[in-house]
Amino acid sequence: MTLLSVLGVLSSAIFSGTSLLYTTLGEIIDQRSGIVNLGLEGVMLVSASSGFAVTAITDNPYLGVLVSILAGALMNMILGFLVISRRANQLASGLALMFFGFGLSAWIGRSYVGAKINGLPRISLPGLSNLPVLYSSLFNFDLLIYLVIPAAILVWWLLFHTRWGLGLRAVGENADTAYASGRNPLRIRYQALFVGGLLVGLGAAHLSIAYTMNWTEYMTAGRGFIAVALVIFSKWNPLRAIVGALLFSGAVAFQLLLQSSGIQISPFLLDTIPYILTILVLIAWGGTPKHSAPASLGRVYQGTE
Amino acid sequence: MHFLVRYGLMIVIAFLFFGLILLISGEDPIQSYRDIFTSTLGSSYGFSEVVVAMSPMLLTALAVALPSRLGLINVGVEGQLYMGACFSTWGALAFSNSPSWILLPLMIVLGMIGGALWAFIPGYLRALGLVNETITTLLLNSVAPMIVSFFVFGFWHSPMDTNKTPNFSPSARLPKFFDTRIDLSLVIGLALLVLFWFLMRYTRWGLEMRAIGGNPLAARRNGIPVKTYLIAVMCIGGAIAGLAGMTQVSGYYGVLLVNFSRGIGYMGFLISWLAGGSPLGILLTSFVISIIFSGGNLLQLTRDLPYAVINVLLAFTLFVVLARPSFLINRKEA
Numbered sequence: 001m002t003l004l005s006v007l008g009v010l011s012s013a014i015f016s017g018t019s020l021l022y023t024t025l026g027e028i029i030d031q032r033s034g035i036v037n038l039g040l041e042g043v044m045l046v047s048a049s050s051g052f053a054v055t056a057i058t059d060n061p062y063l064g065v066l067v068s069i070l071a072g073a074l075m076n077m078i079l080g081f082l083v084i085s086r087r088a089n090q091l092a093s094g095l096a097l098m099f100f101g102f103g104l105s106a107w108i109g110r111s112y113v114g115a116k117i118n119g120l121p122r123i124s125l126p127g128l129s130n131l132p133v134l135y136s137s138l139f140n141f142d143l144l145i146y147l148v149i150p151a152a153i154l155v156w157w158l159l160f161h162t163r164w165g166l167g168l169r170a171v172g173e174n175a176d177t178a179y180a181s182g183r184n185p186l187r188i189r190y191q192a193l194f195v196g197g198l199l200v201g202l203g204a205a206h207l208s209i210a211y212t213m214n215w216t217e218y219m220t221a222g223r224g225f226i227a228v229a230l231v232i233f234s235k236w237n238p239l240r241a242i243v244g245a246l247l248f249s250g251a252v253a254f255q256l257l258l259q260s261s262g263i264q265i266s267p268f269l270l271d272t273i274p275y276i277l278t279i280l281v282l283i284a285w286g287g288t289p290k291h292s293a294p295a296s297l298g299r300v301y302q303g304t305e
Numbered sequence: 306m307h308f309l310v311r312y313g314l315m316i317v318i319a320f321l322f323f324g325l326i327l328l329i330s331g332e333d334p335i336q337s338y339r340d341i342f343t344s345t346l347g348s349s350y351g352f353s354e355v356v357v358a359m360s361p362m363l364l365t366a367l368a369v370a371l372p373s374r375l376g377l378i379n380v381g382v383e384g385q386l387y388m389g390a391c392f393s394t395w396g397a398l399a400f401s402n403s404p405s406w407i408l409l410p411l412m413i414v415l416g417m418i419g420g421a422l423w424a425f426i427p428g429y430l431r432a433l434g435l436v437n438e439t440i441t442t443l444l445l446n447s448v449a450p451m452i453v454s455f456f457v458f459g460f461w462h463s464p465m466d467t468n469k470t471p472n473f474s475p476s477a478r479l480p481k482f483f484d485t486r487i488d489l490s491l492v493i494g495l496a497l498l499v500l501f502w503f504l505m506r507y508t509r510w511g512l513e514m515r516a517i518g519g520n521p522l523a524a525r526r527n528g529i530p531v532k533t534y535l536i537a538v539m540c541i542g543g544a545i546a547g548l549a550g551m552t553q554v555s556g557y558y559g560v561l562l563v564n565f566s567r568g569i570g571y572m573g574f575l576i577s578w579l580a581g582g583s584p585l586g587i588l589l590t591s592f593v594i595s596i597i598f599s600g601g602n603l604l605q606l607t608r609d610l611p612y613a614v615i616n617v618l619l620a621f622t623l624f625v626v627l628a629r630p631s632f633l634i635n636r637k638e639a
Contacts, residue, residue, distance in 0.1 A: 038443075086627065086628040088627035088629070091578070092578040092623075096575065099571070099572075100616065100617060100620030103616030106613030107326075107610070107613075107614050222446075222447040226447070229444050232437075232440055266458070266459050268458065272452070275444050275447050275448045276448065279436070279441060283430065283436055
């Protein structure tokens with residue numbers, strides 16, 4: 001095994017971890033306001049396919065990213081209408097949203113299967129340009145990768161150091177109390193879903209426009225569900241989510257390394273490692289007494305009329 | 306009766322939405338809908354295909370409805386279904402020379418064990434209070450298809466295709482009825498629904514389960530073994546899901562295909578939830594959803610739309626039912 005293959009694996013882990021982290025950040029905002037979004041898979045698919053389609057038509061990846069983001073927010077608004085305005089069950093609404101995303105994305109993407117696009121341009125780090133091309137090309141990342149850690153810090157700051165974040169968390173803990181203290185739980189939850197949708201859209205955009213640079217039906221392959229798990233893993237804290245995403249993509253990298261080193265283990269079994277690792281970590285943390293889940297997560301706010 | 310009218314109207318609204326989308330993408334909605342209905346309810350063959358699509362959904366919905374009586378949220382039917390299919394396929398391939406009266410019961414038992422084992426993990430972790438079952442079942446859903454792929458690609462694949470096993474021997478196939486594709490799984494599903502209704506209504510188990518679902522703490526103070534119930538019922542739910550997987554490979558497909566499910570496990574959750582966990586509701590809801598599913602099959606062939614598009618119509622129906630439009634609801638109920 002050469003240094004080059006190790007670096008290659010690291011580089012691909014960073015690529016696959018980025019979309020996961022954006023998506024997890026989006027779900028953290030949703031859940032902090034008290035809403036479980038199980039439809040992430042569908043939201044991501046619609047974002048990824050519409051962003052890809054726009055990139056293919058206009059040949060402008062940034063426009064594609066923008067459309068992805070907006071598509072994510074719009075998809076979350078559907079969920080918002082069901083669970084906030086119509087007070088529907090959150091899990092069932094989320095799964096319905098997932099099926100909607102399966103269908104709609106297949107529809108949007110049907111003419112673009114196998115299409116070629118110019119993905120998000122890679123920007124090389126100044127210090128790395130003296131390295132041999134073989135190495136430096138591995139660490140030419142796109143803008144979204146550079147922005148993902150700052151985004152996590154921004155979300156953390158928004159949630160824990162602004163009035164908006166305070167109100168959002170208050171609604172997630174107890175909507176009635178938040179209402180009594182003069183906040184509007186319905187509006188705050190819509191805002192949370194909107195912002196969360198923007199971030200999920202960003203994650204999906206990175207997946208289809210920067211990482212894989214193609215569109216296939218069901219290309220997210222369970223990432224939405226992994227993000228839901230990572231939210232719990234990170235105890236609803238955006239900074240811990242960085243660690244969670246790193247750990248998860250590290251497990252993916254480890255699995256790729258094992259494969260490239262020629263150890264004879266079925267790739268399908270190796271694929272299960274990240275999921276099993278997540279469950280084990282959840283078990284380890286489940287033993288700790290302090291629970292940090294928003295207290296009214298998943299409950300319907302009945303309003304005051 | 307009022308109930309039926311209301312749900313009928315909701316479905317009409319959903320079809321209007323979907324028609325709009327069909328129109329936008331250049332299809333003729335009226336012709337498409339005519340296709341859907343003539344292909345499903347318009348002929349005895351079409352009707353039989355609806356029943357074929359419905360059979361596994363009865364089981365996957367029941368696999369959610371039973372644990373939900375305890376307040377358990379089993380979103381893991383998809384994974385349990387795959388494990389059931391995997392275990393029973395092992396039986397079918399290892400004992401393919403056995404006569405059907407030995408092989409089929411063996412496959413059924415193996416399928417139920419596979420699903421139950423997969424549900425035991427979240428059930429046990431929940432009973433110990435370590436991890437919420439919603440999240441573990443979701444994670445295990447992603448793992449199960451990989452295990453199926455491991456066995457199929459690695460050991461079981463047929464000489465021709467790498468992504469599926471050889472066709473099962475005739476003795477490993479569930480018997481079919483009336484020259485259609487309807488197989489024994491329909492009878493199993495209906496019988497289990499009746500059994501579920503009877504158990505919940507007339508037995509001590511049903512009473513104790515409702516007690517736990519209502520107030521777990523009070524139930525424990527009254528001497529009901531809550532932990533045992535949580536684990537056992539979760540496993541039984543998983544066993545039913547595994548049975549659904551077994552009927553899919555043994556009845557519907559006759560081979561084990563990688564990624565065969567197309568979301569019928571998740572569909573089971575939605576059906577159970579829409580039906581409020583009631584056996585009759587599960588039957589009716591599964592029937593309506595199967596009409597959409599098998600109609601969509603035809604839409605794909607005649608209208609050149611991707612198969613997944615039928616999920617949009619399905620989702621519209623679900624959205625409308627979830628949103629309960631206010632003009633369709635009695636003021637008293639709301």
